[in-house]
Amino acid sequence: ENLRRSLRTALERGELYLEYQPLIRPPSSVIGFEALLRWRHPEIGIIPPSVFIPIAEADGLMDEIGRWVLEEACRQALTWPSSLTIAVNLSPAQFLSGSLTDTVAQIIDEVGIRADRLELEITETVLLEKTVDNIDTLNTLNVLGIRISLDDFGTYYSSLSYLKNFPFDTLKIDQYFITDVDTDSKGQTIVRSIINLAHGLGMSVTAEGVETWAQARWLIKENCDCLQGNFLGRPLEIEEIGDFIKRPA
Ligand code: G
Ligand code: G
Ligand code: MN
Numbered sequence: 170e171n172l173r174r175s176l177r178t179a180l181e182r183g184e185l186y187l188e189y190q191p192l193i194r195p196p197s198s199v200i201g202f203e204a205l206l207r208w209r210h211p212e213i214g215i216i217p218p219s220v221f222i223p224i225a226e227a228d229g230l231m232d233e234i235g236r237w238v239l240e241e242a243c244r245q246a247l248t249w250p251s252s253l254t255i256a257v258n259l260s261p262a263q264f265l266s267g268s269l270t271d272t273v274a275q276i277i278d279e280v281g282i283r284a285d286r287l288e289l290e291i292t293e294t295v296l297l298e299k300t301v302d303n304i305d306t307l308n309t310l311n312v313l314g315i316r317i318s319l320d321d322f323g324t325y326y327s328s329l330s331y332l333k334n335f336p337f338d339t340l341k342i343d344q345y346f347i348t349d350v351d352t353d354s355k356g357q358t359i360v361r362s363i364i365n366l367a368h369g370l371g372m373s374v375t376a377e378g379v380e381t382w383a384q385a386r387w388l389i390k391e392n393c394d395c396l397q398g399n400f401l402g403r404p405l406e407i408e409e410i411g412d413f414i415k416r417p418a
């Protein structure tokens with residue numbers, strides 16, 4: 170309740186900021202970063218998004234915060250080499266707001282970033298309702314040249330009909346499946362199938378939460394297109410990005 174009140178002013182006080190986690194094409198090229206929202210609370214310290222995003226959504230603040238995230242991430246990406254992409258997570262409220270495509274089009278225009286450098290990540294939960302509208306939204310974004318990733322794939326209500334009906338460019342396999350992918354044979358069968366399915370549908374695959382060399386090696390062997398996780402690069406502060414990009418591959 171205290172948090173709720175201070176979240177209302179967090180944005181204007183500059184307490185929200187973004188970290189950037191590298192997306193790696195095996196074996197080691199940086200192809201872009203995923204923006205991850207953080208809140209530096211003056212008394213409590215750093216509060217993770219899993220704590221404050223639900224509050225922001227419940228209080229109707231997520232549209233404004235989400236807009237700020239998009240603009241901030243795009244401005245930041247403009248300072249990087251132009252081959253690098255920027256991935257931004259969308260909250261369900263943002264996706265369902267009805268104004269998302271206008272907002273995104275306006276921001277990329279204002280910031281002056283190429284649309285194909287922007288990737289929007291959505292989770293399956295937003296697809297459960299208003300399906301026809303959702304397909305329209307995704308198609309419009311696609312026509313603009315923006316790429317769409319299905320985040321946290323494999324958990325929740327994963328439905329194969331989403332893959333048939335929605336225009337995703339990338340499928341991000343949830344960390345849940347990656348944790349023991351080097352040792353668990355059932356999990357391996359599932360991940361291998363997801364990779365083949367995605368490739369068959371013309372999508373690329375990103376593995377999330379890669380924490381060990383053994384996991385990375387297995388995924389590379391199975392033709393996973395992109396790896397993300399603390400083993401390859403933890404979320405970075407803005408000032409750390411330059412060095413990370415320049416590091417020897
Ligand atoms: O960074 P971390 O692992 O704490 O993120 C936890 C969750 O918060 C993840 O599900 C992530 O997708 C989500 N998240 C991080 N940044 C943003 C953001 O800018 N907007 C939205 N809607 N979700 C975010
Ligand atoms: O839901 P989404 O995939 O957007 O959330 C990504 C979250 O996963 C971020 O909060 C990020 O901090 C976290 N994360 C990224 N890499 C790793 C990792 O290797 N291990 C763990 N445990 N979490 C990670
Ligand atoms: Mn994500």
Ligand code: NA
Nearest residue numbers: 320321343377
């Ligand atoms: Na995820």
